Amino acid sequence: MVGKKKRGHPDIEELLARPWCYYCERDFDDLKILISHQKAKHFKCERCGRRLNTAGGLSVHMNQVHKETLTSVDNSLPNRQGLEVEIFGMEGIPEDVAQAHNQRIIAGFYQAEAERRATTGNPGPGGNAGGQPKKPKFESPADLKKRLAEHKARKEAEKAAGTESGGNTPLDGAQNSPLGQSPASFQNAGPYIASPAASYGAPQSAGYGSFSQEPYSQPAVAYQQPYSSQPPFSGPPAAGFQPQFSPPQQQYPPSQSFPPGQNYPGGPNQSFGAGSPPGSYNGYQAAPSHTPPAHGNLPNRPPSLPPAPGLPQRPSFAAPSVPTYQMQQMHQGPPASFQSQQNGWQGNGWKGQDQKAAMSSAYPPHSQGYGDYSTNASSVDDLVSGAAREVDDIDEIIRMAEAGIKPPKKGDSTTAPPQASETGAAPTLLEPIAKAETSGKKSKKDKPMKMVYSDNEISPEEKMSLMPRYAFIPEGKAESSLVGGHTALVVAGIVDA
Amino acid sequence: MAPTIQYELSSPPTDAVSAIKFAPDSPTRLLVSSWDRNVYLYDISGEEEGGKLIEKYEHRAPVLDVCFGADDHEAFSAGMDWQVKRINLDSGETEVLSTHEGPVKSVVYSKEQSILVSSSWDLTLHFHYLSSPEKETTVISLPAKPHSLSITSSKLVVAMAARLLYIYELKSTLLLTSQSNVASKLDPWQQRESSLKFMTRAVACMPNDDGYASSSIEGRVAVEWFDPSPESQARKYAFKCHRQPDPEGEGTDIVYPVNALAFHPVHGTFASGGGDGVVALWDANAKRRIRQYQKYPQSVAALCFSSDGKYLAIGACPGFETAQEEYSGEGTKLYIRELSETEAKGKPPKA
Structure with missing residues (x-):
């Protein structure tokens, strides 16, 4: 993970941590900005411009103030227009929607990373280097020598133990070929070298190697490099993938001193498939680190079970920063759909939804809506940045948020009067005079004031x-006459009135 | 957004400002009337030196209002000395047009009708026919003390105590008064009660002659339309402004009087100036605040847009507060704010 901080593009963790809007999937730098975005874009009354805090608040406002019914949330994606979900900032987003969003972010991230890599020719830092046939990553001579030495030592050990595994042989060849600078085999092996991906690849490649190497080369081609770390999982061999994990793990305990089931209770299959937390994933990670003493026993394994002969070769075994949901996604998503899904989000995928939206003519075309977004973005940003000179209710929200106060839910009910006139809420909330001034509503509206x-x-x-x-x-008049004159005026006023 | 330029005029009045008026033609010629018994004429161009005081016209008593006449060289003033005066700005000569029986609060001039209307706490309006000086001033009595006057090409709005508001149609009024001078009981075109519960502080007509805005001592502004049809009347509204949360009282607002209103001659938006020292720009049609300027150190007493809408003049002086025994307008300042092209422009109404 060297050089991670030097990148100009965001980390996937950073991307995933960004607040985003349930209604339009836009993401923001800051939760406060998200909230102001939602108020400005989705919870704003189109009649009077008042900004409410939630869709429910807007609905009540429309109902009470304008006698209208709110049927959908403005400017929202076609499948997010419902009022039934109560959203405030990041609160209230349904779990499945949140997961889908994260998957999309991840997909976009890898797409972007692939593009960057394609244009720069640089391997990705840390996480996903390999998989690029044309630009294989070479290990430094020192590393190569080190690995070679280790490998030789291992061979020696295996030989000495007389437990050379037939299943491993081809793999060893493939793995070692880069060491020998064999270009042809290097390409296949390349992806698994010098990248955390190799941390998967290494143990797996052992197993795959015993089948065939095609599954690797194929995904590498199909996905180009972006999924250098993913092909082992999401590629065609996906079906065969899970078993590959469990066997080694189930095997390790016996081969080592771990009590079975203690460290790896339940199957890894299960935990991985269910989007297990990183913990269980790490459990798997941890296993390899214990393998060196154990791998001498590997020949015991049936050929179909991937052993971990390559593991000892990588002493600096770094846990790939693959989040849980990504794991889940990798396991779940069929490769083809994954690819298309990615395109969908990245490219014109919205257009398909636009069409849907256009069919239901009740909503403005989304392309337009998105056009608005960019402008809105700037305006909201302007507002925020210009808060010092221009006080707005967005600004108020932000100030309150900074002060740790939750923005008042004044929008939730029209009984809350436009109080914050000084900070500008009032102009957008100008109520009809009849109600505001002359009707008997004053008890509701009146706020203690000091004139x-x-x-x-x-x-x-x-x-x-x-x-x-x-x-x-x-x-020519005495001073008293002024007083007298004034009194006369007052009297006259009373009489006339 | 380009930073807007604001500068302070040098040699401001030594006491509170009562009115600020830009000249009808030159956008840099500015008249200021003050409680220090003077009317000041400034040329506001040249921000480095803070404009230039061209002339000072001394009166016998505090001047309560001033306005330009037919051109940039004629002005009218209304003062505590009960007199309505014409001032020749070039020569400095003054001429008393009429004398009320009490301090004259406001004076307005209509170019289209060539009349000058003054209102006084003696409960009268004086109509001066400037095009026919031989004609005697018409006196129209009012039911309450007038607080503010505003005139358009066709209408005169008189905001009075007891929340009364009279709207005169100038043409028909002039026709009536020309027929007889016994117009003291002339009825206005419309009699209204202010939409605001508290005393009216200022009134200003829209440049398009459609309606007016009025403000009260209780931090509120109302916008109404002349058209008496129910549709137009349904459009009227009021809103709170110029308030601040009381730092001491829980949930209490300190409410400031809205002392000044001024419509932008080009965009039709308007500015309000309050006792809190804040000037805010509003879009009457879209019912939105366009912007709010940084607080001035003192209460905003008067506002005026230049005829081309490029400048906003702000008169800030200590505000008069309840039960104040002593008052001094010391520290009065005049600010000129140069507006960018779109600064005072309202947003198009949402479709």
Whole structure:
């Protein structure tokens, strides 16, 4: 994982950690921005522009203020328009939707990484280097020598033990061929070398090697390099994949001193297939590290079970940073659909949904909606960045969020008046006068207030005019006449009123 | 967004500002009336030196309002000395047009009708016929003290105490007054009650002559339309503004009076200035706030857009608060804000 921090593109973990919008699948730098996006794009009343906090809040608002019924969430994807899911920021997203989103992110990530690699010719850092036939990764001579030495030592040991495994032989050849700089076999082996992928490849390749090497070369071609780490799992041999995991693990305990079932209770099959947490995955990872002493016993295995002869060759066994859901995805997703799914998300996949949307003409075309997004993005960003000079309710949210206060759910009910006039909520919430001012709703609306100038009868100017400082004494009149005149005015006012 | 330019005018009035008015033609000519008994004429161009004070016209008493006349060289002032004056800005000569029986609060000029209307706390409006000086001033009595006047090419809006609001149709009014001078009981075209519960502070008409905005001492602005049809009347609304959460009181708002309203002559949006020192721009049609400027150190007393809409002049001075025994307008400042092309432009109404 050297150089990880130097990359200009985001890590997959970073990508997965980004908040995203349930309704439009857009992702954001910050949860606060996501929330403001949702308020601006999905929870905004189209009648009065008021921004609510949730779809339910908007529905209530529309119902109470405008006497309209909200049927769908604005600007949302065709399958996300429902009001039944209560979304606020990242809260409330159904599990399956969240998983699908993560899969899409992962797919996009590998696609992007593949493209980067294709254009730069650089192998990916850490995680997924290999798999690129044209640009095989060479190990440094020192590593090669080291491995060669290890291999030789192992051979010696095997020979000494007289347990040379027939099943391993071809593999060993394949594995060792790079050491011998055999170009032809190198290409196949390449993907498994010098990358965490090799951590899978190594144990597996042993098993595969005993079948045939085709499964490897095929996926490598089919997927190009992006899935260098994936072909072993998601490629055609997927069916044969799971058994390959379990046998070694089941075998290790006996061959080592682990009590069976203690470290690997339940089958790895099960745990992997169910999207197991990394823990169980690591359990598998841990196994290889114990293999060196054990692998002398490997010949005991039936040929169909992949042994781990290659493992000792890689002392620096790094756990590939493959998240759980990716594992799950790899196991579950048929390779073909995976590929197309990826294209779908990356490319014009939305268009298919656009068409759907267009059919139900109730919704604006999504292409348009997306156009809006880009502009909205900037505007929201502008708002946020310009918070200092321009106070908005987005800004308020953000400030409150910073202060650790949950934004008030003022949108949830129209009984909450547009309070934050100072911060700008009011303009978007201008209510009809009849209701706001003259009807008997005041008890609901009234908030304790302190008026800076509260004399409802006499204007500040009139008061000022009475001050000696500003007093004017008409020429030829005594001071008393001013007072008298003023009193007369007041009297007249009363009479007239 | 390009940073908007704002600068302070040098040599501001020494006391509170009562009104700010831009000239009808030149966008850089500015009149300011002040409680320090002067009317100031500035040329605001040249931000480095903070504009230039062209002339100062001294009055006998605090000046409560000022306005330009037919051109950039004529002005009218209304003051505590009960007089409505015409000022020749070039020569400095003044002429008393009429004398009320109390301080004159406001004065407005209509170019189209060539009349000057003044309102006074003596509960009268004075109509001055500038095109026919021989004609006597018409006095129209009002039911309550007028607080603010606003005029368009065809209408005059008088906001009074007791939340009364009169709208005069200038043409018909002038026709009536031309027939007889006994127009003291002339009825307005429309009599309305303010939409706001508290005392009206300012009123300003839309440049397109469709309606007006009014503000109250209780941090609120109402927007209404002249058209008496139910459809148009249904469009009226009011909103809160110029309030701040009270740092001491839980959930309490400090509510400031909205002292000034000014419509943008080009875009039809309007600015409000409050006792909180905030100036906000609003889009009356879209019912949105366009922007809010950083707080001024003092209460905003007066606002005006230049005739081309490029400048916004802001008069800030200490606000008069409840039960204030002493008041001093010391520290009064004038700010000029140069607006970018779209700064005061409203967004198109949402389809």
